[in-house]
Amino acid sequence: MTAFRPQKDIQKIIQRYLAGKATADEIRFVEEYYKYLGKEEGHLDNADEIQELEKANFVAIQAKIASSKKYRVLPFYKYVSAAAVLILLTVGLYFFLSKNSNTVPVPLTKIENLDVLPGTDKAILTLADGSKVILDEKTAENISDKHGVKISKTKDGQLIYTVLNTDAVSSSEKISLNTIQTPKGGQYQVVLPDGTKVWLNAASSLKYPEVFVGNQRTVELTGEAYFEVTKNKTKPFHVKSENQDVEVIGTHFNINGYLDDQTIKTTLLEGSVRVCNASAVKILKPGEQAIAGFAKNSMINISSDVDTNDEIAWKNGLFQFNDADLKIILNQLERWYDIKIDYSSIPKKRYNGMVPRKSRLSEVLRMLEKTGNIQFELLEGRQLKVISQKK
Template sequence: MNAFKPQKELQKIIQRYVSGTATADEIIFVEKYYQYLDKNADILDQLDAEEIAKMATDNFSAINAKINVDQKRKTIRLYQYGAAAAILLIVFGLTFAFFHQTRPLLKPEFVTQKSLDVLPGKDKAVLTLADGSKVVLDEHTAANISEKDGLKISKTKEGQLVYAVLNQSNLKSGSTIAYNTIQTPKGGQYQVILPDGTKVWLNAASSLRYPEVFSGNERSVELMGEAYFEVAKNKAQPFHVKSHQQDVEVLGTHFNINSYLDNNTIKTTLLEGRVRISNGQSVKILKPGEQAIAEVSGNGVRLATDVDTDDETAWKNGLFQFNNADLKSILKQLERWYDVQIDYRSIPNKKYNGMVPRKAKLSEVLKMLEKTGNIRFEIGQGKKLTVLPEK
């Protein structure tokens, strides 16, 4: 089957639409595209993968050619009004058109549910302060968490934990460094703004340990799991991220680190700037668009130069995005985000390309996977997800 040529362009448009950064042209395009797919849903259900790809490609080109936006026209920006359900419908309509397997599309079976559906994760975490006290971070947490010794810790409505130095002279000094730890559970994510202004997005089932105030000749944090960093520049105080046996040194840059132990590798993907990766066995200098892959066992670091950075950071933008991804790796992401139990002993060897919003219910994501191949899932009691045998 020929590749769906506009796929990458569609993915980028959807990413911008979901994140609220789409242009007026792109907003109109998405709405027109969905209207077309919605009107032709019955036809699409009867077509095979090649026919769907051709229809989607032809329609993409036709709609794109017709768009002539009057900048004074008032466009309904669904995402500004919090219409999450409408956004999901649009994104799913688009996704259906180009979400396909690398093997032929077969007649799908739908998800079998024995219990209630599983809702997606949300902004939640637990903050452990230097004195050992714990603060649950969710929509009910008070805005002001702590304010003492010249340092203020607060929580925003947008799901951010913010450290702010109010008075440099009042900060505690001495050899003892006070550390905080923020930990997200399965089904949780959170953003932290550190005292130096560095922004960190923490994915599900991850933790970040860091000092309340950076002092000395370097800034150092410890990561388990996955996080995206936008490091504040400070040449006099390099920033270090330690994860397992790996150390990432930066001056000011944007990068993603995936260090889940069950992946057996630590992937560091650079989007902007320059970083130095070392794990005791070897050292690599990354340029934007490159990825360092280190074995958890510590056996060296290899470099990948043909990396799609959008795939690696899609989670931060509210998306699951797959580029020839195997089913097992996809299910691991679903396991962390939906906090489900998965039996990996009978996972078929299938690979997928496509995109699904992380705001979707689990059944909606599974239906997408089912529509792209001869595979079925079952959600059972205790949030157990089973891959059923192929017929």
């Protein structure tokens, strides 16, 4: 089955379906989704403004399916919001087995005995004096105002640094370093003192000064983070990770450096970055990705065949996969749901799909099970057993 790039391809699939040129898989996708909407119409009452094209698409789909008398036709007001749902894939959770599969996508059914809540905005902040602050919804908004810098948090999971006294900062003899660390099942956003925004994914950490002094801005990353760096031509921004240094002036990029993924990937969305390690130096252009191992002498390979939406889907609240290896998918689930996975029996399969990260674990697992290749069993201690199904 072709790997779908959701924001680009869903509209094309609909148009091919309406024109009678869709493949068998694409026909099943549209019609099974419509069938799902028919069963779940109670969830479609909060319609927003929908573009006329989207309305027209669903009217046409309604008429086409009604003519085949496969499914009952819903009143338009019951599914008008579903037009955007189908096109944007914000609801309707499907996984597709990639390539050489005739599996029909099946709508979500809750599995009562496999239910783990998704991750939340939570982290631990370690201040320069070694004291630790738990960052969650119960934490007070004002955390510290020492060294001429105010540290505060917002209710929606942001840690903000504000320079109050530049004289106090510049006269300080020692740079005060802070570290924010997200556990499994956690994520957090940091606004650094220069205005740079950092989204920190689960099981990750970022070390940084309370204020940037000198002729460069340097932070240290483990795990994964998305950066929107404030431009400053006289003070470049450096992200140091395992045997790698990424230098920027002002740009948007994502670094994925989880050790269990075995590679470090730097994906550029805007601007320009320089990626270097002990053996190579590469310059990235928007839409490119640098891929390297963790060894000091590892080669840096550049790929322009990358979907940036996939790489930053986590930051936008999604799991999104295009022809992804099952182990990579399970690694993400393990970090986000804070579970332990037995990898000894996983099949060597690749998958396409999109699921909101706010979904319960049971919802994601059921989608994977519907491919017919695997089953899951959740044991005590949040341990997940993967059972490969032979055909």
